[in-house]
Amino acid sequence: MTDKQPWQWPESEWRAKVEKIRAGRPLLHPDVPRRWNDGDKAAVLLSFDADHESGALRDGQTSPGLMAQGEFGTRVGVPRILEVLKRYEVHASFYIPAVCALLRPHEVPAYVESGHEVALHGWIHERNTLLTFDQELDLLGRAADVLQEQSGRRPTGIRTPSWDFSDSTLEVIRELGLLYDSSLMADDAPYELLADGNPTGVVEIPVEWIRDDAAYLEMDRYSGLRPYLSPRQLLQIWKDEFDAAYSANSVFDLTLHPHIIGHRSRLVILEELIDYMRSHAGVWFATHEELALHIAPQLTAGQDFKTS
Template identity: 60%
Template sequence: MTSEQRPSEVPGGEPWQWPERVWRDLVGRVRAGRDLTPASWPGGARVAVAISFDSDHETPALRDGHTTPGVLAAGEYGARVAVPRILRLLDEHGVPASFFVPAVSALLHPGEIADYAAAGHEVGVHGWIHERNTLLSRADERDLTLRSLDTLERLSGRRPVGIRTPSWDFSPDTLSVVRELGFLYDSSLMAADEPYELLEDGEPTGVVELPVEWIRDDAPYFAMVRYAGLRPYTPPREVLRVWQDEFDGALRDGGLFQLTLHPSISGHRSRIWLLAELLRHITASGPVWFATHEQIARHVRTEGGLG
């Protein structure tokens, strides 16, 4: 059993002792259904581009009980310095983005949510305090998700339709909560490069998955933990090459290029240029559809016949 699993969800005995029905049931809880890659993207674009930001700010530290000013200041930088810098860059390039925000981040920085909405960006759910949802009971997970929806709706003026779980993972109850609360899409899982429909116990759900990937996330390359061994190990210019290659592959396939950034990580002077260079590379490639995650989910849902 890992620290990310509730005891109640772990079968007894060693994994090699599980009957076939046990591991089949576990694997079959949430799976990828039909591929939702559309035959075409709007405006004759050859590829869809979904840029997203997880505006965590102080919440991962608060979740873990780390409350010293030095730790919290790193998150405050994301809201105070990085977000305005990012919004200026997106405006310069005319690129819409999706911001997934823990509700506590939104309550600490309500003006930021208003700025996202005013600029035409999407605001999506990202938990209450960046909790590890895989450790929660269904009642707690539902309560925190619903409170997050209500908070973001009040601050942005529009009820979110998309969710990205704070742990990029599902508990045994996450998908049923997502369905009950009426989300259009999730963006937490990694079963494909392209959008797909989520299955729950083998049954189609109508929920669109816009898959993420650690390759297309800034944290694995740049994250640091002060009192542990985690240190940045990849120069930004090398990360740019990786993301350019990921985009070029999506372009060849006529598919989706999805990217996840964190303001407190990628909003620094030595890294923000990376996004600027990537956007220039993407724009120079030809007809491209820059869209929010919501816009892409609605398009592939319609084109895929999900209604």
């Protein structure tokens, strides 16, 4: 660990830090027409980070008010979301911290019974960049054990809590044999992760704050965090994002939170968005795992994603 200021780093140091975790080859070739599942034109991935009380618990904040705000996510938001997904016959990915799964052992089985993916989201929504490799591996390994016990199968993917990806996270992902990550932002289509310039075989399904409800709708009375768009203004942003992905035969992935999107005036825009996307021909609604499995063979083949 150097005591030098960043402007004093030699080139070897700043170059090594930048290249620690990078985007490798794209897994959607920009110049090749693609067809997804059953000849579909574009892939839509809906995902829900079931954080509930864990964000506050992580920081040692246990006031009844904060606990109630998180409880809304599981008590009200999740049932509403599951009903919407069932009505539209859409499968989604649910990322849940192990502590939330342990608080309500019925929640993960409900996702599985409805045909949804259950994937890793840390132990207690911890901040990975504050952990050592051993701590991060221990927490995520125990979280995987919890989700496997409750869901009946080992999770294959991860979204790091708060998208906090440490210098050790990729090594932890590989140690646990995970297929994909969905926490980084180097592209708006899937790519392979590199570690110190070397291919890893790990699929990255990138996220973005533009496609996250928390960036627009979250509220904290004691800070400057305030909703600054109406839900219907936000709906237009997501429609535009989908339109661009559809035109490019690419991927539109959306990150939502039950305690945020699950409110009545907000859930209605999710329904309208699904209606809008379903009005387009050839849209494949997939889980993150399904998408990763669909493109993973290209990694072993050593080729970019191409289909005939």
